[in-house]
Amino acid sequence: MRIDIISCQPELLTSPFSHSILKRAQQKNLVEVHVHDLRQFAINKHGQIDDYAFGGGAGMVMMIEPIDKCISGLKAERDYDAIIYMTPDGKTLNQNMVNQFSLLRNIIILCGHYKGVDERVRQHFITHEISIGDYVLSGGELGAAVLADAIIRIIPGVLNDESSALTDSFQDGLLAPPVYTRPAEYKGMQVPEILLSGDNPKIEQWRFEQAVARTKQRRPDLLGEQ
Numbered sequence: 153m154r155i156d157i158i159s160c161q162p163e164l165l166t167s168p169f170s171h172s173i174l175k176r177a178q179q180k181n182l183v184e185v186h187v188h189d190l191r192q193f194a195i196n197k198h199g200q201i202d203d204y205a206f207g208g209g210a211g212m213v214m215m216i217e218p219i220d221k222c223i224s225g226l227k228a229e230r231d232y233d234a235i236i237y238m239t240p241d242g243k244t245l246n247q248n249m250v251n252q253f254s255l256l257r258n259i260i261i262l263c264g265h266y267k268g269v270d271e272r273v274r275q276h277f278i279t280h281e282i283s284i285g286d287y288v289l290s291g292g293e294l295g296a297a298v299l300a301d302a303i304i305r306i307i308p309g310v311l312n313d314e315s316s317a318l319t320d321s322f323q324d325g326l327l328a329p330p331v332y333t334r335p336a337e338y339k340g341m342q343v344p345e346i347l348l349s350g351d352n353p354k355i356e357q358w359r360f361e362q363a364v365a366r367t368k369q370r371r372p373d374l375l376g377e378q
């Protein structure tokens with residue numbers, strides 16, 4: 153998979169992709185992440201990429217021309233399955249959407265800033281608009297990093313323990329059950345006996361029941377309840 157991220161603050165995106173799982177995924181050639189500095193496509197030598205909003209009002213608007221140049225250049229090289237715009241008024245990201253994106257070959261993620269992008273970009277270039285939650289970030293970069301992380305970690309081969317992504321919260325519509333590790337007793341606090349029993353079918357049953365109970369208590373909406 154190839155992910156191209158377009159940003160006017162590309163330095164914000166250096167760190168997330170140079171550590172741990174995301175770094176390893178790139179080293180294993182399971183994913184390529186390319187960050188593009190929108191200022192390289194500025195309309196003048198001052199690096200201008202935004203301008204005042206027609207009709208007045210506070211805040212700058214990202215111009216169509218630099219974004220068009222950047223996206224058109226990428227599209228001339230390869231086909232893209234999705235061109236995603238990170239914006240608080242997009243569709244709220246969930247695991248189902250992440251799973252769908254992880255099946256694609258090439259995607260572009262455009263990070264918004266200021267008052268957002270010229271609406272014509274959204275109308276003519278963007279295929280998906282994604283929010284990572286009902287709050288406003290100072291730009292789309294952290295949202296893009298969240299989206300890319302969620303996608304990359306479920307690409308087959310990225311996690312060492314293949315089964316581990318399948319037992320994540322949300323993958324089966326439930327929150328994950330509680331987990332414990334050694335020691336079996338710490339300052340009088342015990343690990344549930346069943347987990348030490350070695351009886352795998354019983355352990356699986358217990359985990360399922362715990363996952364359902366936890367979901368009912370914390371996220372009844374996931375079970376279609378109120």
Ligand code: ADE
Nearest residue numbers: 238239240283284289295
């Ligand atoms: N840009 C600003 N706020 C955002 C959000 N909540 N999700 C995605 N992109 C954003």
